[in-house]
Amino acid sequence: MLQINPNIINFSDLSFIFRFLPIFLLAYYVLPARLRPLILLVGSLAFYAIGDPMSMVVFAAAIVVNILFSYKCHNKSKLFLFLIIASDVILLLAFKFLVSYGNIQTLPLGISFFTFKMVSYQADLYKRKIRECPGIIAVAAYFAMFPQVMSGPIMRYSDFEINNILSGTEDEFMAFKFRKRLHLDKIEEGLMFFTLGFAMKALLADYLAMMWNEIGTIGYESISTPLAWVGVVCYSMNLYFDFWGYSLMAAGIGVMLGFPFVRNFDHPYSSKGVGEFYRRWHMTLGSWFRDYIYFPMGGSKKGKFLTIRNLFVVWLLTGLWHGVTVNFLVWAGLLLIMIIFEKFVWTFNKKLLSVIGRVHVLIMVPITWVIFALPVKEDLFNYLGRMIPVSGSGIAVNPGDLVKLMSMYWPFFVGGFIFLIPAVYDYFEKHRKDLHIKVVMLLLFWICAAFVSTKAGNPFLYFSF
Numbered sequence: 001m002l003q004i005n006p007n008i009i010n011f012s013d014l015s016f017i018f019r020f021l022p023i024f025l026l027a028y029y030v031l032p033a034r035l036r037p038l039i040l041l042v043g044s045l046a047f048y049a050i051g052d053p054m055s056m057v058v059f060a061a062a063i064v065v066n067i068l069f070s071y072k073c074h075n076k077s078k079l080f081l082f083l084i085i086a087s088d089v090i091l092l093l094a095f096k097f098l099v100s101y102g103n104i105q106t107l108p109l110g111i112s113f114f115t116f117k118m119v120s121y122q123a124d125l126y127k128r129k130i131r132e133c134p135g136i137i138a139v140a141a142y143f144a145m146f147p148q149v150m151s152g153p154i155m156r157y158s159d160f161e162i163n164n165i166l167s168g169t170e171d172e173f174m175a176f177k178f179r180k181r182l183h184l185d186k187i188e189e190g191l192m193f194f195t196l197g198f199a200m201k202a203l204l205a206d207y208l209a210m211m212w213n214e215i216g217t218i219g220y221e222s223i224s225t226p227l228a229w230v231g232v233v234c235y236s237m238n239l240y241f242d243f244w245g246y247s248l249m250a251a252g253i254g255v256m257l258g259f260p261f262v263r264n265f266d267h268p269y270s271s272k273g274v275g276e277f278y279r280r281w282h283m284t285l286g287s288w289f290r291d292y293i294y295f296p297m298g299g300s301k302k303g304k305f306l307t308i309r310n311l312f313v314v315w316l317l318t319g320l321w322h323g324v325t326v327n328f329l330v331w332a333g334l335l336l337i338m339i340i341f342e343k344f345v346w347t348f349n350k351k352l353l354s355v356i357g358r359v360h361v362l363i364m365v366p367i368t369w370v371i372f373a374l375p376v377k378e379d380l381f382n383y384l385g386r387m388i389p390v391s392g393s394g395i396a397v398n399p400g401d402l403v404k405l406m407s408m409y410w411p412f413f414v415g416g417f418i419f420l421i422p423a424v425y426d427y428f429e430k431h432r433k434d435l436h437i438k439v440v441m442l443l444l445f446w447i448c449a450a451f452v453s454t455k456a457g458n459p460f461l462y463f464s465f
Contacts, residue, residue, distance in 0.1 A: 008051040008052065008109060008150065009047060009050055009051045011194075011197075011198075011201075011246065011249040011250070011253070012198055012201045012202055012249070012448075012452055013452075014449060014452055014453060017449070020047065021253070024039075024043045025187065025256060027039050027043070028040070028043075028257065029183050032168075033168030034168050036165070036166050036167075036168060037135075037137045037138050037141045037166060037167075038137055038141075040141040040144075040145055040166065040257070041137055041140050041141040041144055043146060044141065044144040044145050044146040044149060045060075045144055047146035047149070048109060048110075048144065048146070048149060051109050051150075052106075052108060052109035055108030055109055055111075058091075058095075058108045058111075059108060059109070059110075059111075059114070059144070062088070062091060062114065062115070062118065062143075063140050063143050063144065065084070065087065066084060066088070066118045066121070066122065066139075066143065067136055067139055067140065069083065069084035069122065070084075070121070070122060070125055070133060070139065071133055076126065078126075081122060081123070081126045084118075084122050085119050085122060085123070088115045088118050088119050088122075089115070089119070091111070091115060092111055092112060092115045092321075093320065093324070095107050095108060095111055096320070096323060096324045097324050100323060100324050100325050101324075109149065109150060110149040110150045110151065112321055112322075113148065113149065113150070113151060113152045113154060114143055114144075114149055116154050116285075116288055116321075117142070117143055117148075117154060117155070118143060119292065120154070120156055120157070120288060120291075120292060121139070121142070121143075121157050123292055124156065124157060124158065129158060130157055130158065130161075134157075134161065138160075138161070139157075142155075142157055142160045145160075145254075146253075147250045147251075147253035147254045147257070148250055148254070150250075151243070151246055151247075151250070152247070152250070152264065152282075152284055152285065153247055153250060153251060153262040153264045153283075153284040154284040154285060154288050155254075155259070155262055155284070159259065159260055159262070160259070162260070163257070163258045163259050163260075164258065165182075165183070165186065165257065165258025166257065166258055166259075186255060186256055186257075186258055187256045189255050189256075189432075189433075190252040190253060190254070190255030190256030190257075191252065191256065191441075191445075192252070192432045192437075192438070192441055193248045193249070193251055193252030193255060193261065194248065194249045194252030194253060194256075195252075195441045195442075195444055195445045195448070196245075196248050196252075196425075196428060196441070196444075197244070197245040197246065197247065197248030197249035197250075197251075197252060198245070198249060198444075198445065198448045199245070199444050199447075199448050200241040200242075200244055200245030200248065200419065201241070201242060201245035201246065201249070202448040202451050202452050203412075203415065203447070203448060203451060204237070204241040204245075204412055204415050204416055204419070205237075205238050205241040205242035205245055206455070207409060207412040208234050208235075208237050208238035208241070208409070208412055208413075208416065209238050209242070210409070211231075211234050211405055211408075211409040211412075212231065212234050212235050212238055212373075214405060215227065215231045215234070215405070218401060219382075220374075220379050220382040220383040220386060221382040221385075221386070223383075223386050223401055224386070224401055224402060225386055225387065225388075225389055226402045227386075227401045227402040227405065228383060228386035228387040229387060230402060230405075230406070231383075232366045232367060232369065232370055232387070233366060233413075234409075234413075235366075235369055235370070235373050236365070236366040236369050237413070237416040237420075239369060239372075239373075240265075240268075240269070241416060241419065243264075243265075243282070244264070244265045247262075247264035247265060250262075251263070251264070262284060263283060264282060264283050264284055265280065265281060265282070265283065266280040266283060267280060267422040267425070268280035268281040269361065269362065269365075269420055270358075270422050271357070271358070271361050272353070272354040272357040272358055272361075273339075273342045273353065273357040273360065273361065274335060274338040274339055274342060274357075274360070274361060274364065274365065275339045275342050275343065276357075277361050277365055278335070278339075285318075285321075289314050289317065289318065290314075293310075293313065293314050293317060294310055294311075294313075294314050297309075297310045297313065298310060304344060307343075308340060308344075311336060311339060311340060311343075312336060315332045315333070315335060315336040315339075316329075316332065318332050319331060319332030319333070322372075323375075325375050326375075326377075327371050327372065327374065327375045327377075327380065328372070328375075330371055331368055331371045331372045334368055334371070335368060338360075338364060342357070367387075370383055370384065370387075
């Protein structure tokens with residue numbers, strides 16, 4: 001069964017925040033600007049080696065092979081494009097199968113993410129979206145960059161290459177004092193996003209994860225029906241704030257290095273339907289499938305049958321990307337059915353759908369997360385049986401469990417519901433440069449650091465992919 005490598009460096013680890021990141025930023029900005037791509041590469045490889053030294057050979061080999069093949073892709077060779085994309089996909093699926101059905105316990109760190117970056121790079125190079133074949137150091141740094149190697153966001157090379165701070169081109173046109181101000185502004189701006197993500201992880205996701213784990217400790221066959229439903233909400237918010245928090249921290253580090261902010265979530269639980277939900281959830285993965293699978297196959301422009309076929313392929317691949325076990329395929333299949341229903345069946349009243357769709361999202365998406373969360377068939381059936389007890393006995397199995405757990409974890413539910421309100425994040429994004437927000441974020445940073453220092457941090461959930 002898949003496990004998360006315990007040696008991975010979390011962005012929420014104090015050793016990362018107060019040691020690795022400051023040392024790296026100091027080297028990045030103090031050493032000569034022409035060395036920044038090399039510094040990013042060396043720092044990223046060091047970060048990877050510390051977190052997963054056993055998989056370093058796999059990661060390094062994938063980088064070297066993709067760089068070698070990229071020269072052929074730039075020469076418009078369909079054969080070499082096919083070969084390198086096939087090798088990247090086979091590498092990913094092989095490890096997915098070995099972890100699920102072999103004797104390997106953990107995936108190579110970030111393999112689901114760096115292989116997709118490699119595929120998009122080769123495709124964009126072939127299509128001339130990248131005008132000329134970049135240098136070896138720059139490409140290797142793009143593949144390996146530590147803010148994104150573990151769990152994304154999946155940045156395109158076109159966003160990577162426009163970083164004038166990384167390339168050092170801003171140094172050619174600015175006086176030293178202005179360059180220094182620019183660098184400090186970037187670090188400050190990135191730190192704001194990083195701190196908000198840090199808070200989501202340390203103050204919400206980690207404690208919601210504790211409650212979810214306690215539900216598992218009670219035993220899924222023994223929990224009451226009310227707790228089973230509250231548990232669905234608990235896991236849904238845990239996954240959301242864990243992954244959104246990670247994405248904000250990763251994007252914040254990217255901003256500190258001069259990259260554009262990469263938005264990976266856009267209030268998905270405010271969506272009017274499941275299809276819209278997944279356009280707002282893990283947006284860089286969704287746009288990757290859209291641009292490199294769905295649109296090349298024809299998208300929705302070639303009739304209903306082919307549109308359904310294209311959606312089927314996308315969601316099959318989405319399920320396999322998360323894992324090759326049955327639960328991920330069932331999860332993806334249910335979402336596909338709901339999206340097809342919204343797109344082709346429920347078309348007679350868009351206004352009514354927008355109302356019912358919001359309720360549908362808030363009920364059905366969390367239920368699908370149960371399938372996502374429980375790969376063991378017996379656990380899944382026991383949990384679903386507690387949610388909908390056929391005999392009606394589910395409520396009386398352990399009636400005090402809900403009150404006991406909620407008495408301990410209710411503040412984190414309240415905090416989660418507050419952050420689910422779109423206006424809260426939108427206010428932060430609009431006013432993040434205002435003094436009062438900066439003061440609040442400074443206090444929040446040290447509160448998070450204090451919380452993390454008193455407990456063992458949980459790895460980010462998407463590290464397992």
